[in-house]
Amino acid sequence: MDQHRYYLNALFFFAETNSERSKLLKSLEKELDSPATTIDILPDMELSLALIPTHDTLILQAMFAMNAEAQPWETLVAAYNRILGWIIENQRKKIPWAVSRLFHTVFPPGESHRYLHQTADSLSENIQPGKPTGKQEQMPYGWFWSFEEGFIDQQRPKTWQRDLLLITPQARAEKVDSLFLNHPHQGLIRLELYLQKCKHLARQHNSIREALNRDISLLREEMLEHLVASDFNRIHEEPRLMEKMSRQLMRFLTQKATVEILLNSLRGNQALLSEHLESVKLESPHYDEQQAWVSRQAEQIESDLRNAGVVQESVYSIQDIQRGAEASRFERASYLLGYTAALLAGISLFNSFLDIWSLVLENSPWMLPAAWLRITLSLVGSVAIPLAATWLIARRKWQALVATLVSLVTVAAMVLVTILSNL
Numbered sequence: 001m002d003q004h005r006y007y008l009n010a011l012f013f014f015a016e017t018n019s020e021r022s023k024l025l026k027s028l029e030k031e032l033d034s035p036a037t038t039i040d041i042l043p044d045m046e047l048s049l050a051l052i053p054t055h056d057t058l059i060l061q062a063m064f065a066m067n068a069e070a071q072p073w074e075t076l077v078a079a080y081n082r083i084l085g086w087i088i089e090n091q092r093k094k095i096p097w098a099v100s101r102l103f104h105t106v107f108p109p110g111e112s113h114r115y116l117h118q119t120a121d122s123l124s125e126n127i128q129p130g131k132p133t134g135k136q137e138q139m140p141y142g143w144f145w146s147f148e149e150g151f152i153d154q155q156r157p158k159t160w161q162r163d164l165l166l167i168t169p170q171a172r173a174e175k176v177d178s179l180f181l182n183h184p185h186q187g188l189i190r191l192e193l194y195l196q197k198c199k200h201l202a203r204q205h206n207s208i209r210e211a212l213n214r215d216i217s218l219l220r221e222e223m224l225e226h227l228v229a230s231d232f233n234r235i236h237e238e239p240r241l242m243e244k245m246s247r248q249l250m251r252f253l254t255q256k257a258t259v260e261i262l263l264n265s266l267r268g269n270q271a272l273l274s275e276h277l278e279s280v281k282l283e284s285p286h287y288d289e290q291q292a293w294v295s296r297q298a299e300q301i302e303s304d305l306r307n308a309g310v311v312q313e314s315v316y317s318i319q320d321i322q323r324g325a326e327a328s329r330f331e332r333a334s335y336l337l338g339y340t341a342a343l344l345a346g347i348s349l350f351n352s353f354l355d356i357w358s359l360v361l362e363n364s365p366w367m368l369p370a371a372w373l374r375i376t377l378s379l380v381g382s383v384a385i386p387l388a389a390t391w392l393i394a395r396r397k398w399q400a401l402v403a404t405l406v407s408l409v410t411v412a413a414m415v416l417v418t419i420l421s422n423l
Contacts, residue, residue: 006065010102013100042079101162108170121135144284162192346382354378377413390405
């Protein structure tokens with residue numbers, strides 16, 4: 001690696017689709033080779049492009065390199081902005097959801113440590129004018145700075161951008177370049193991939209969290225309204241409110257499932273980030289802070305899910321109570337209907353007993369028993385027979401047996417009374 005050269009390693013992270021895997025790179029290369037290209041790259045600047053596919057993310061790596069001049073960082077940033085502008089203009093909705101930019105150079109022999117601060121300050125003025133330079137760290141790969149990160153302005157959808165600076169000692173430059181900076185399966189590329197995915201998932205949760213909290217509030221309002229409707233005067237509103245709460249519960253469960261999926265993905269990428277930091281033996285306060293931030297986000301999501309679980313259990317409990325109350329209400333209604341049917345059947349039997357008794361003896365020399373006796377026996381029989389049928393259906397065996405015996409005795413008494421009245 002030339003000690004007088006400056007580098008920018010830009011990693012563009014895209015949501016991968018198999019059909020678009022190579023289209024982006026081919027289009028960009030064609031644009032750069034076109035005589036009428038809108039991407040103005042200086043003749044003495046080198047640019048190499050590569051695609052690094054992962055299981056769910058497509059990484060476009062753009063490596064800018066140029067010799068030292070008066071404003072090397074400004075020139076590299078301007079070239080990067082032209083590439084980014086082309087991507088935003090031509091990809092439209094398929095723009096990268098995140099970008100990591102690592103600025104890199106070699107510590108020249110014979111320079112004092114003042115060179116480090118001058119280089120970092122010069123870069124800071126180009127990427128975040130007027131803001132303080134990030135804190136310097138020393139790691140096995142050289143001297144490291146991280147700058148303020150955030151969304152790229154005036155862009156929809158938004159892209160999250162991280163800026164890093166690494167100044168490598170001359171003796172370690174080649175190994176750092178091959179093993180840490182440009183290796184597609186280890187080092188910086190993997191660290192930034194897992195960290196950017198963790199941040200991306202956390203940002204998604206922030207938007208979904210608003211919808212989840214809104215659904216929780218709506219569910220609580222539905223539960224309170226349902227409790228008020230439990231008053232007998234509003235009992236006719238309960239089915240409508242129950243259906244409304246069930247629809248709201250379905251929307252809530254959809255949001256909760258989305259948050260659970262996000263949490264699982266966040267935990268998975270957090271574990272991969274920790275594992276990779278351990279594998280590259282990188283002890284960096286910056287990445288430690290990032291890991292701590294990701295852990296706090298995961299804990300916040302878990303807390304939100306616990307709160308959502310409490311609301312969900314409360315809704316389930318209310319629904320169970322409501323179903324029990326409805327079942328009890330239907331059972332009481334069925335008993336009332338049964339007793340009403342038994343009453344109507346008893347009236348019909350009473351009239352039938354009297355009519356049949358009169359018709360049987362009407363054209364015979366036999367006399368009818370006394371009216372009060374006929375009415376009493378017919379009434380007892382018309383009550384005993386429906387009660388026997390009702391209690392038999394309700395599986396009240398002893399009551400049904402007694403009522404059946406009473407009805408049989410009543411019929412026998414009708415016959416016996418008729419015979420005794422005519423002796």
